[in-house]
Amino acid sequence: MSTTMQSAGPSRQGGLRPSSAPVTLRSANPRYGEKVLLGFLMLAAAVSILTTVGIVLSLIFPAIAFFREVSIGEFLTSTSWTPRFADKNYGVLPLITGTAWTTAIALAVAIPLGLGAAIYLSEYATPRVRKIFKPVLELLAGVPSVVYGLFAVAFVGPVILKGWFGIGVGTYSVLAAGLVLGIMIIPTVASLAEDAMTAVPRSLREASYGLGSNRMRTVLRVVFPAAISGIAASIVLALSRAVGETMIVAMGAGSQARMVAAPTEEGQTMTGFIAAAALGDSVQGTTDYNTLFAVGLTLFVITLLINLVSIKLVNRFREVY
C-alpha cells in the first residue's frame, strides 16, 4: 500500500521523481497513521461501488418476487397498467409511454434553447456578460423540482396553456409537465455544450475567419461540428435527467396510467407511478410493494443504458482537445 502511495501519487502529478529511478528514500518512520488515513480514502472511494451494488440488490430482490407473480412477457407487452384495480393488469408500456411524452416535450424545449444559450455564451458574449448570465441561467437547475411542479399545475397548465393559448388541457397534462421539465433541464444542455464549444481550439476559429467566414458561419460550420461529441453528451445527459425526474411529472402530468395519444392528455410516467405508489402505504413483501421495485428496476436499466452512452461521449470529447 505504501508503494502505491509513494510512487503513484507524485508521478501522476507530472513526474516529480525520475520514473526510472527506484524508490529508495524510505522514511525511517513507518507512519501507520498515514496508512490508516489512506485506507479511509480508499474506503470512501469504494462507497460509490457499494452504492451501485446496493441499488442493484435493493431493486432486484423485490423485482424477482414481482416477476414470480407476473410474467415478464405481460410486463413488457401489455398496454394496460392497473395494479390498484380489482382487475389487475401489469403492462408497463403506459408508464413508458408517459415518460416518453414528457421527455420528448422537455427535450424539444431544452435542446434548441439550451444550445442557443450555449452558443451565445461561448461564442458571442463578452466575459462580463458571461460572468453575469451563466450563473443566472444555472439557477434554473437550482430551483427545487417541487416548486417547478407547483408552477406546472398552478400556472403553466391553467394560465399559460389554457388561458393564453386556448389549448384544451385539464388540470394535469403531459404537455404542461413536459414544458416545465424542459425549462428545468435547459442548464444541463447549456453548461456541458458550452464547455464543449469553449474547448474547441482558437486556431480552428481563426482559420475559418482567415478563409473569409463570418462568425455565424464559423459557429455553425466549424465550432459546432468540432464540439459535436460534447454537445451530444449534453443532450444525452439531459435525456437521462428528464427520464428520471420525479416531482414535476408526479405533480403536473397526472396519475392515470394510460397510453397517451396526445400531449394535452394526462398520463403517468414511471417515476410518477413510483411516487404515487410510495405514498399509498403498501406493505413490504406484497405484490403492490414489489410492483414499485419492478418499475424502479425498469427505470434504472433505461437510465443506466443512457448514462453509459453519455459517459462514453463525454470521455471521447475530453480526449479530443
Place this chain on the structure above:
Amino acid sequence: MATTTAESASTAPLQAAAHGDRDSRSLVFLGLLWGSLAFGIFALGVLLVNTFIEGSGRLDLMLFVNYTSQLFPGKAGARAAILGSLMVIVVTALLAVPLGVAAASYLEEFASRENRFARFVELNVQNLAAVPAIIYGMLAAGLAVTVGLPRNTVLVGAIALALLILPVIIVSTREALRAVPREIRQGSLALGATPMQTLTRQTLPAAIPGIATGTILALSRAMGEAAPLLLLGGLVFVTYDPNGLLSGFTTMPIQIFDWAGRSQIAFRELAAAASMVLLVLVLAMNAVAIIIRNKFTTSR
C-alpha cells in the same frame, strides 16, 4: 477584419469577424441565440414572481411557528418541515462531505491512471451522478429494511440524500484539487513532506474554496429534493419537531408536495408560500456558492 485578429488574440472572445456579422441572416441567428438565453432567464423570473404572488397571502408568522393541519389551511404552517429540512441537511452534510472529499482525494492524488480500482470507481461515480433521485430512495428504504431501522427517520433520509449528492461532491472536489498549482505539491514534497502531509496541509487547504462551492451547490440540491424521501413513507403528515437521528420527520419539499396536491385553494396558497421560503434558502445557498467561486477565481 484580419488586422484585428492579432491584437485580440490574447483576449477571451474573438472579435475578428464582428464586421462580417451585419447581414440579415447573421443578425436573425444572433437574435435567436440571444432569445434562447433570454427565455431561460425570463422563465426563471416568471416562476419567482408567480410563486411570490400566489404565496404572499400566507407568507406570515404562522407559516413558521405552526404545524400542518388537515382541516385548517388558514392556520397551518411548515414548522415541522422547516426544522426537519435543516436537521436532515446537517446530517447529510456530515455524512457526504467527509466521504466525498476523501474519495476525491484518493482518486485525484493517490490513484494512478492504470489503477483499475480507481477507474472502476470513476465509472461508478459518473453513472451514479445521473441515476434518478427516486432510485436512491428505494436504496435507502431497502437498506433500512435490511438493518432493521424504521424507514421514515432522519438518519435514513440523510443517508438517501448523502448518497444522492456524493457523486456531485466527488466531481467538484476533484476539479478543485486539479486546479491547485502543481508547484505547491512539488514544493511540499521537495521539503520532505509525505504525500499524505502534502494533501492534508497544502493541497486540500488550497482547494477549500472550490470544494466549498461544489459542496454548497450539492447541499442546496439535497435541500430541494423530495423524490427519494417519498419512498421512506409516512412523511407527509408530521406534526411534531424532529428530535434526533431516529426521529420521524418531514421536509419542506415533501410538505409543499403534500399541500400542492390537495384540492382546497388555501392549501395551494400555503404551498406557494412554503415554496418562497424554500426558494430563498436554496437560492441563497446558490448565491453564496457563486460568490465564493467568483471571489477565488479572480484573485488567483
